[in-house]
Amino acid sequence: MATATFGDIIIDQTGIDPWGALKIVYLFAIVLYIIFALIVVRQITLMTGTLDGQISGSVKLLGKIHLLFSIFIFILALIVL
Amino acid sequence: MPKRQVYSSKKHDTSQKNSQHSTSKEMHNELKKDLKKMGKSFFAGFDSFPKALKFESQESQEEIILFLRRHFVINLPWIFIAILLAIFPLLFSSLGFFSFLPDRFGFMTYLLWYIFILVYILEKFLSWLYNVYIVTDERIIDVDFHSLIYKKISETKIDKIEDVTYVQGGFVESFFNYGTVFIQTAAEKREFEFEHVTQPARVAKVLNQLILQEEQEKIEGRVR
Numbered sequence: 001m002a003t004a005t006f007g008d009i010i011i012d013q014t015g016i017d018p019w020g021a022l023k024i025v026y027l028f029a030i031v032l033y034i035i036f037a038l039i040v041v042r043q044i045t046l047m048t049g050t051l052d053g054q055i056s057g058s059v060k061l062l063g064k065i066h067l068l069f070s071i072f073i074f075i076l077a078l079i080v081l
Numbered sequence: 082m083p084k085r086q087v088y089s090s091k092k093h094d095t096s097q098k099n100s101q102h103s104t105s106k107e108m109h110n111e112l113k114k115d116l117k118k119m120g121k122s123f124f125a126g127f128d129s130f131p132k133a134l135k136f137e138s139q140e141s142q143e144e145i146i147l148f149l150r151r152h153f154v155i156n157l158p159w160i161f162i163a164i165l166l167a168i169f170p171l172l173f174s175s176l177g178f179f180s181f182l183p184d185r186f187g188f189m190t191y192l193l194w195y196i197f198i199l200v201y202i203l204e205k206f207l208s209w210l211y212n213v214y215i216v217t218d219e220r221i222i223d224v225d226f227h228s229l230i231y232k233k234i235s236e237t238k239i240d241k242i243e244d245v246t247y248v249q250g251g252f253v254e255s256f257f258n259y260g261t262v263f264i265q266t267a268a269e270k271r272e273f274e275f276e277h278v279t280q281p282a283r284v285a286k287v288l289n290q291l292i293l294q295e296e297q298e299k300i301e302g303r304v305r
Contacts, residue, residue, distance in 0.1 A: 006181045019183065026189050033196055039230065040203060046232065047211040050224060053134040053148075059210070066203065073196065080185050 023081045030074045037063075037070040105297040109218070112146070112290050125259075125279040126150035126213075136215060136222065138236075147216035147287060151209060151277040152259035159205045166198045204228070214275045216287065218294070221264065223273055237268040239295045245288045247281035264288065 010018040044063040048056040116129035128134070128148040139145075170191050173179060179187045208226060215222040221242070225233040242264055249260030260281035264273040278284055 019186065022186060026186075026193065029193055030196075033200070036200055040207070043207070043226070043230070047207070047226060050137045050232070050234070051134070051211060051213060052136070053131070055210075059207075066199075070196075073192065076192075077189060081189060 019081075026081060027074070027077055030070070030077050034067075034070045034074060037067040041067050105294050105301055108290065108294045108297060112287065112294070116146070116287070119280075119283070122279070124153040126152055127279045136224075137234075138222075139217070140219070144218045145215055146218055146291065147214075147284065149214040149216070149275060149278045149284065150212060152257055152279050153209075154253060154257045154259065155277045156205065156209055159201070163198055163202050163205075166201070167195070170194055214278065216284075216291070218291065221273060221288070223275070235270050235273065237264075237266045237270060237273065239288075239291050240299070241266045241268040242288065242292055243267050245285045245292075247285045249281055262288070 006018075010016065041063040044059055048060060113130060119127070119129060121128040121131070126149055129146065131145055131148050134145055134148055136145075179190055182190065208228070211224065211226045213224045215224070218239075220236050220238050222234065222236040225231075225235075227233065244263075244265035246263040246265070247260050248263070249255060249258075254260050254277075257279075259277050259279045262275040262278060262281050262284050264275070265271065266273065275281075275284060
């Protein structure tokens, strides 16, 4: 006889698929992360506009790479979950 | 409570030294020579006469004398917190904390945790990087980026400075030679604080030299 998993117990008791709900929570968290990454890019533009130094280019690049990374994480979550 | 050293020099205290210099240009060259010897340091947050630096409201003839940011040492507490946060998942996995989760959710939970740490590091690092103090030959500017959505820029003319004081106390501040410079002004904003800047004595000295230079310029009628 197969033993019931945590997910099976929740489905039996509530009729809700916990993994489906958790997937939505995780994706929502990653969307918030993408919004944060967009704010960072915007803020870096503002900061480098206020103060333009030798490292401005590198910081701008860092912000853009971070934004791409956040989008990659969202795609990865869609595939993995 | 750590013993703190406080040094102060009022505007009128230094006026007698004025006679030692013949022109404001000579005073400026002397200052430049002094500061050039000190070089620059990214981690100490110190640069003098930076060539590749421009700021938003800079006037065409305005020259940046000092570019300061807080000493890198003040970042150590949040770096330590970030390292601790990064170690947490190892503890969780050894205790089998997320063993009830399917593998794919376990993986994403850890990934989200590290993303949270990355967000924390980025916010702290950018906040340190862009909270700067600029001293030009005409004014002092305090650029503050509180969190990622709030920007505050305060400035005052050099000739509005009334009193320069610096405070350096405690083992860490003395060891790494950084402290806070307080600048009292006669302007609308009464006090400027250059927090945790490297070599506060040198910064206070430079400000006093600039006050003298500004007074000399007024005497020579070279006010911009």
